[in-house]
Amino acid sequence: MHPFLNTAVKAARAAGTVLLRNSERIDTLTIESKQRNDFVSEVDRQAEEVIIRTLRKAYPDHGILAEESGHSGGNEYEWVIDPLDGTTNYLHGFPQYAVSIALRYRERLEQAVVYDPFKDEMFTATRGAGAALNNRRIRVSARASLDGALLGTGIPFREHQEVDGYMKTLRGFIGQPAGIRRAGSAALDLAYVAAGRLDGYWESGLMPWDLAAGALLVMEAGGLVSDFAGGDGYVNSGDIVAASPKVLRHMLGNIHQGLKG
Template sequence: MIDLENIFLAVKEITLETGAFIRNERKKFNVDKIEYKGLNNLVSYVDKKSEEMLVEALQTILPEAGFVTEEETINKHGEVYNWIVDPLDGTTNFIHGIPNYSISIALHENDQPVLGVVYEVNLDELFYSWKGEKAYLNGKVITVSANKTLGDSLLATGFPYYDFEKAEQYLQTFKELMQLTHGLRRIGSAAVDLAYVACGRFDGYFEYNLNAYDVAAGAYLVKQAGGTITNFSGGNEYINSREIIAGNGYTGNEILKIAQNHF
């Protein structure tokens, strides 16, 4: 049996080191250095180098583990353990100099999450938890909000940026929730959105067309902080379904009802 606390401490060290690299590169970053993986799907050398740094260190922490990574700098599947890594969640923000982007790292054991870390680089905020522990932000215990009314809630979401097939359903959901809540925010990093649900800053979150590396760590944090995670059908498969709704119990159920009216 692996020692998850010691593994976290090692993950924390490389996460903070990689975050420092990202911060330093942002100071001298030139937009001429961006590449396109697809329509509005941007990447930079910072994403790739950050992933290489993380992968190299994570391999030494747990050599038998495989990887699911955004930039696909490694091709390795583990029989029991797999890291799910987004080295720079919020690349578009990073490229444009908007200070909200993060590192997201999750560890799965037999396809079940056992550790999650989200590091918001600009505010130096490290959100984390592991199996058997509470959820934390920079050493302090966090929980989801206790808000039981959508009317008093602030929600987060993300806009589709290349797959617009469900754009109309999304806009109708957005419109209804916009009228029922304090508002909706789109800050540009799914991992941070979920971490903010975990610590109660947001009361709920919904988005579609996401990848496993966008949500694996943040969703685990929400659960460990007492929240709920479903897909748009109300099911438990959110890692690969490309749909996610997070909430504090009440808010998640209310968002789910509205989403199901439109999707």
């Protein structure tokens, strides 16, 4: 395992311990609302502190972009951190949440960890070395079309998000896949695409820490990731489509058709 990845795994496990330890006292947590339907708890902050402390100890010169504490400068390496992706799920005792950590070098994704502490599933990837789940190699599904596919998505929930545009993309898929799931954690949705559990995934309005690690997982598992225009601007736009190569082509076609309607 690459030293960078090993450190990220260590940080993710430490954060996962914080999440699990506090999951039994959710009713006593201090919870704030960043905006409508967008919450942050003391657990988010504690988990982020543990991650940053672990990374800083190993790589004090690296930059950090974290959901709760923002950006801190460094050298050409930057860690992109979501200490608790799926906060609303976590606060409701719905066991679909994860720790997400990615490392970028000159804006290129190099390392990725998505850790589900509830199921003890550690998804990892290093650029050029493939993706793994608990140290076993994973691949995207072999499905070639949307017929019988299981897709993941995210429904806009924050203020000022474009709901009408999302509904147009959703209508473009109705009737073709076997099912569409909205589980509430973009990082895990992308990890599930990488592992072949989902055949594809799309969402809009995400932040870099929501999708950075998951995007590299999909690519290293043999899949493709793009924005809604089929380009590589998904980190900046927050609009992402991820799937096996053949399914991605069909998904983009449906999204384009839906947005025209």
